[in-house]
Amino acid sequence: MKPNSHTAFQPRGSEVIVEADYVVVGSGAGGAAAAVTLARGGATVIVVEAGPWRDPHDYAHSTYGALRDMMDDWGATITRGPALWPVVQARVVGGTTVINSAICVRTPSDIFDEWQRNFGIGDGGGGQFAERLWRWQDQLETELCVAETGPEAMGRSNELALKGDAAAGYDGHVIRRYAKGCIGSGQCLQGCTEMKKQSTNLNYIPETLRRGGGILSCAAAERILFEGARAIGVTGHFNHPQTRARGAAFTARARRGVFVAASATWSPVLLRKSGLTHKAVGANFRAHPGTGVFGLYDEPVDMNRGVTQGWASTRFRKDGGLKLETLSIPMEMAISRLAGGGRVLMERIQQYRHIAMWVHALRARTAGRVDVSFTGRPVVRYGLDVEDMRRFRDGMLRVAQLHFAAGAREVVTGIHGLPYSLRPDQLDVIANAPLDPRSYVAILSHLFGGCVMGKDASVSVCDAEGRVHGRTGLYIADASMLPDNIGVNPQHTIMAMAMEVATGALK
Ligand SMILES: Cc1cc2nc3c(=O)[nH]c(=O)nc-3n(C[C@H](O)[C@H](O)[C@H](O)COP(=O)(O)OP(=O)(O)OC[C@H]3O[C@@H](n4cnc5c(N)ncnc54)[C@H](O)[C@@H]3O)c2cc1C
Ligand code: SF4
Known part of the structure; x- marks a missing residue:
């Protein structure tokens, strides 16, 4: 060569x-x-x-294109365990x-x-x-030009999280990222065509x-x-x-x-x-399984405008193993989290402009294992135990509380068996949600071991x-x-x- x-x-x-x-x-x-x-x-x-x-000008704008062009196995790698959760990595x-999201x-x-x-x-x-x-x-x-995102690139979803944080006392902060002059296009997960992300x-x-x-x-x-x-x-x-x-x-x-x-x-x-x-x-495989809770706001949020992730809190890291963050996702991904069909689904999709998605990532104690499939691919054996599931559910509760502190009208958890959306006086429904991992939509994006x-x-x-x-x-x-x-x-x-x-x- x-x-x-x-x-x-x-x-x-x-x-x-x-x-x-x-x-x-x-x-x-x-x-x-x-x-x-x-x-x-x-x-x-x-x-x-x-x-x-x-090259960045070749990156796809859509989620479909990103899965096709950049993800390992089209993003279809999943955990083998009680729940089939996606294991997301690029190729x-x-x-x-x-x-x-370039968070540093x-x-x-x-x-x-x-x-x-x-x-x-x-x-x-x-x-x-x-x-x-x-x-x-x-x-x-x-x-790698690490800097806090400036106010001009924050977008409403991140601003609302800062507002909720001030009210709820989550000791959060504006995230520092490997990005030079981020303009807040909210495209990090599909690749930064603006060449700002490093x-x-x-x-x-x-x-x-x-x-x-x-x-x-x-x-x-x-x-x-x-x-x-x-x-x-x-x-x-x-x-x-x-x-x-x-x-x-x-x-x-x-x-x-x-x-x-x-x-x-x-x-x-x-x-x-x-x-x-x-x-x-292959032993000691670990992760930060995480999931998002949607907040429905009266005002338009337009989470697709502004930096993909701009706010975080580590206040519950040591006590609870939780990290809370904002995370904006494109409309097609958000729709996959909305329940229902026909007219009901169309009405829910119309609310997209009013949705802010914030997430938690859990420092799970559970360890899994990576084996080799007969086709030579990774088989990720992983599933949270009851104690981790309790903390996972607690993370969702804390995110929901943050939404309400920021002024959300309702939250959408996506937990199977619960009502589609919950009001501020229904938080106990999340606190008592089932602990079966199959009831939750989660992903593994931070992998270890x-x-x-x-x-x-x-x-x-x-x-x-x-x-x-x-x-x-x-x-x-x-x-x-x-x-x-x-x-x-x-x-x-x-x-x-x-x-x-x-x-x-x-x-
Ligand atoms: C959606 C998402 C958002 C994230 N956001 C953040 C964030 O904001 N901040 C943060 O700190 N972390 C974030 N992470 C996690 C972070 O990106 C990873 O922890 C990190 O990139 C892992 O580094 P790595 O070198 O182990 O693997 P990777 O960065 O995944 O690199 C592994 C490379 O090896 C290649 N490869 C695999 N098998 C072979 C083979 N057999 N031969 C040749 N090449 C091979 C793959 O194609 C890939 O390019 C995020 C992860 C995801 C999925
Ligand atoms: S994709 Fe958009 S939000 Fe992400 S770094 Fe690039 S300009 Fe900023």
Whole structure:
């Protein structure tokens, strides 16, 4: 492969063979941060990415288009457990940073204490490990233009949340995001056509190429290659970006090491398919399951105008494990949450302009597992226990209370078996809602674990420097290495960890 090159889909034919110092599998939060750090350290890097390269002017505006062009499995990956909840991740150059809300939260100090206490990682919130990660986060904040959304881009839904917060005392704040001059188009989940959001396809991947690296896109790694215990590359096939038809084979050889950053679901699958059958591979999968509550307001809210997520509260993070946020979704997604048919549904759709959707994400205690299906895809076994469901329901109650504090007339919870909408004097209906997960519409968007780091090699996959136990030249550098969920938006922690791992590898 020539320096600075990009090889996209190759139809069936002769195998594409490339070689560099390091091969990085995945170009999302972890993969891009690792790749650019390696490249800045003077190494040559080839990024292998299953999804296509898409320029922002090619992003679809509709939800359907985003699912088709950017999502893993058209967004159809679901949990196998008591409830079938979607597990949302992107499959595109830039990974999930292309379709996320760009919220930037520094790793809380208590997480470092927990990592030290429970997994033998680092030296606590006051230690050097935490200091190093926070320094990476300082750098990320400068390079990725982290800023609070300005009032001009907030939009009414976020303004109403600020109003409700002032009345309810949720100690919330305007969100800081990886966005330069956000104009509040509310399109983050379909990709930012305005190029304001700093997804990794716009910065760290192009920089890696400028520094002499290369990328294979539409190229799904299927196996890591070993010489004895040493990782020496990966092999796989190109996939057509539209039809997903299988194309030519490829091999990316690594002179110094292989980084696995294919996400919390795909990294364990890649390891398993490569013969790493230790029981820790795929174990300790965790998430922040979340759901939205609609508030119906007398005034038009027009949640599709204004920044996708502009307000958050972490007041209930330690006591309850909840993070509350605003989240605007396009009309077609909102409609999928409205019950009924015919004239009733049409009347409810007409209320779209008056709906604000706010959400909670739960730091669930439940752990799941990622297995490999017979077709070689991730099978996510996950379902909340009763205690988590109680806290999940409590999160919905708190969001509903916030809506009423902001002046909502009614709330729509989407909980099966409850009335379609509830008034302020009916909050006890939510407080006593069933605890069966099947009654709730939820999604998993913040994922953790599957290849967790830890000191004890009998229960973890890699150490705190990302080095896979029992192998050489093989590193984990994505959400899959995080040993627990962290109760805040994870991208900043994932990127800082990936930079730390890459720096360690270069020594
Ligand atoms: C809708 C949504 C909104 C979110 N909003 C925020 C937010 O505002 N702030 C925040 O902090 N977090 C947010 N998150 C979470 C955050 O985006 C993820 O935690 C983060 O991107 C995970 O990083 P990663 O590197 O582990 O995986 P990803 O970013 O998902 O990257 C993994 C990459 O690996 C590729 N890949 C997978 N398998 C293979 C293979 N076999 N071969 C080659 N490539 C492969 C994938 O195509 C993908 O590009 C959001 C998530 C979602 C779904
Ligand atoms: S709200 Fe719009 S302009 Fe702002 S980052 Fe998201 S997609 Fe881009």
